[in-house]
Amino acid sequence: MNLAPETITSVARTADKFSVNENQKKMFINCFLSTLNTTTRIIDDNTTFIFTGDIPAMWLRDSSAQVRHYIPFARTDHGLQRVIEGLIRRQINYIHIDPYANAFNEEPNNNGFRDDITLQNPWVWERKYEIDSLCYPISLAWQYWKATGISSIFDENFRHAAALILDLWTTEQHHPTQSRYSFIRNNAPESDTLTNGGKGAPVKETGLTWSGFRPSDDACKYGYLIPSNMFAVVVLRYIGNICESVWNDEQLYQKARHLEQTIDAAIHRHGIIKHPDYGSIYAYEVDGFGNYLLMDDANIPSLLSIPYLGYTTYDDQIYQNTRRFVLSKDNPCFYTGKFAKGIGSPHTPNGNVWPIGLAMQGLTSSSADEMDQMIELLINTDGSTGAMHESFHPDNPDIFTRSWFAWADSLFAELIIKRYYEAERG
Numbered sequence: 001m002n003l004a005p006e007t008i009t010s011v012a013r014t015a016d017k018f019s020v021n022e023n024q025k026k027m028f029i030n031c032f033l034s035t036l037n038t039t040t041r042i043i044d045d046n047t048t049f050i051f052t053g054d055i056p057a058m059w060l061r062d063s064s065a066q067v068r069h070y071i072p073f074a075r076t077d078h079g080l081q082r083v084i085e086g087l088i089r090r091q092i093n094y095i096h097i098d099p100y101a102n103a104f105n106e107e108p109n110n111n112g113f114r115d116d117i118t119l120q121n122p123w124v125w126e127r128k129y130e131i132d133s134l135c136y137p138i139s140l141a142w143q144y145w146k147a148t149g150i151s152s153i154f155d156e157n158f159r160h161a162a163a164l165i166l167d168l169w170t171t172e173q174h175h176p177t178q179s180r181y182s183f184i185r186n187n188a189p190e191s192d193t194l195t196n197g198g199k200g201a202p203v204k205e206t207g208l209t210w211s212g213f214r215p216s217d218d219a220c221k222y223g224y225l226i227p228s229n230m231f232a233v234v235v236l237r238y239i240g241n242i243c244e245s246v247w248n249d250e251q252l253y254q255k256a257r258h259l260e261q262t263i264d265a266a267i268h269r270h271g272i273i274k275h276p277d278y279g280s281i282y283a284y285e286v287d288g289f290g291n292y293l294l295m296d297d298a299n300i301p302s303l304l305s306i307p308y309l310g311y312t313t314y315d316d317q318i319y320q321n322t323r324r325f326v327l328s329k330d331n332p333c334f335y336t337g338k339f340a341k342g343i344g345s346p347h348t349p350n351g352n353v354w355p356i357g358l359a360m361q362g363l364t365s366s367s368a369d370e371m372d373q374m375i376e377l378l379i380n381t382d383g384s385t386g387a388m389h390e391s392f393h394p395d396n397p398d399i400f401t402r403s404w405f406a407w408a409d410s411l412f413a414e415l416i417i418k419r420y421y422e423a424e425r426g
Contacts, residue, residue: 003036004077010421011073017420024379027386028416034387034409035066040083041106047093048086049106053404057103057112057125060091061215062407064136065300069414071147072421084144088153091137095161097121099168100129100181102217117184117198128213129181131228132301134165135235142238154246162239166255169232173262175203175210175223183212191218191346204288207266215299216347222287226271227301229263230311236260272318277330281322282306295333296326298343298357298391307364314366327361337394340381344391348401352391355381359411363418371419378412388412 003011011032019025041049050063067084074080094104103125105111112125119127141153171178182198194200200212200223208224209232236256243253273283273292282303283292296303303322307314314320325331326343335344335351343357344350355378362374381397383389388408392400 003079004073007073007077007080014417014421018375018416023386027379027382028413030386031388031409032069032413034413035406036070036083038404039066039406042082042086043090043106046086047090048083049090050087051106052103053406054402057105058090058094059103060094060133061102061130061136063087063091064140066406066410068140068143069410069417071143072417074144075148081148081150084140085150085153088137088141088144089157091140092158092161094123095134095137095164096157097123098127099134099161099164101125101127102130102133102213103128113185115186117186118182126217128183128217129211130213130215130217131169131209131211131225131232132215134168135228135231135301138162138165138235138238139231142235142242145242151246154242159247159249159252162242162256163252166236166239166252166259169209169259169263172210173207174205175199176205179210181212194219201287202289206270206286206288207262208270208286208288209263214297215301216297216345218297218345218347220285221293222285222291224270224286224288226267226282226284226286227303227306227309229267229271230306231301231309233260233264233267234310236263275321275325278321278325280318281325282318294325294331296331296343297333297345297347298354298360299345299347300356300360302326302343302357302360304343304357304364305360308360314364323364335394339397340377340392340394342377342394348391349393351393352401353381353394354391355388355408356411359408359415362415363411368419371415375412375415375419378415 015025015028039051043049050066051058052062070080098121101124104123105125108122110122145151183194184198185193194212203223208229210223211225211228213219236259239256240253243249270286271283272280275281284295285293301309304326306319312319333344335353340353342353344352344354358374358378362371365371381392383398383400389400390402390405
């Protein structure tokens, strides 16, 4: 698709501001356009299919994150409006097909993981239930509405999907007794399946809502994933805002408000741990029985991303304590090498650093210097490809996973836009 002249001018001006040479400028423009040029399909049914890159499926999470950096330009760019609105329509359709699925096919062609023991559907590529899969489309739509003033995306199909999400999250507050979801993948690593007959490790009802898998697509050790519950709280506030301003739906508003308050209270009751060195910090996962996991994974939602998600501010003391923890050697997923140090993930080889983690460190910083450091670090660890990757070896960035990973490209572009475009606009 062709970008509007105003968008082209703004992107070129942003590239000029941060680039010290043509290679850097080319890299930013390449990453900015990556999703549009390589992973976007405009469909005749007025929707948009955005696949993740080297895997031909559309993740609800990834597809939302892949277009977020276009939102500042969508107010005056009708082509970007078509892409984003079409994506939202398709995401909402997918949620109606199966709200527990994380990734979908372009057509009902039965592609994907057909041997998984869970409810199967020809539209579904993979059915790993992750809270954030339902958060991202709502968040994308709300941000798009606030940036453009376009509320027509909030049609009846969207409202029904929002109600479906509220019902599901309420059910998963009572996962052991009310949920019918289960997932088993045979002959797979432990991280790719759920224990306990596909129901996951035992949890105690706390008010938190359960998740089978993390945004890395790895299984949760403990079923209450704190950063994803935080994202759910934010999204429930968005739904409440839409109920008041667009739908005039008092019943749905009250339901969203009650669920938001219940989950938020449970985060504060069960998700904050007193650490001997860092003080009060957020746990990554808890089970309600007193067990907790102190770590952070680069995939978003993460503890590092809390201000980016909109749950709290950068200067919140518990977040500051948590940030110091997750960006230290005390985080078992924080790795250091000759060329980089940053957060990785158990999803990739041990010791690898994730570019989306580095980008998020910049996006959640209040320091222009730290943002610039992350931009420079990302540029210098691209493995001479001019693009971002899923992860790389911090002692040798030429060793990386996934050469075509559009989420990372988009987040790198978003960091530069925040630093050099949005800062100028105020």
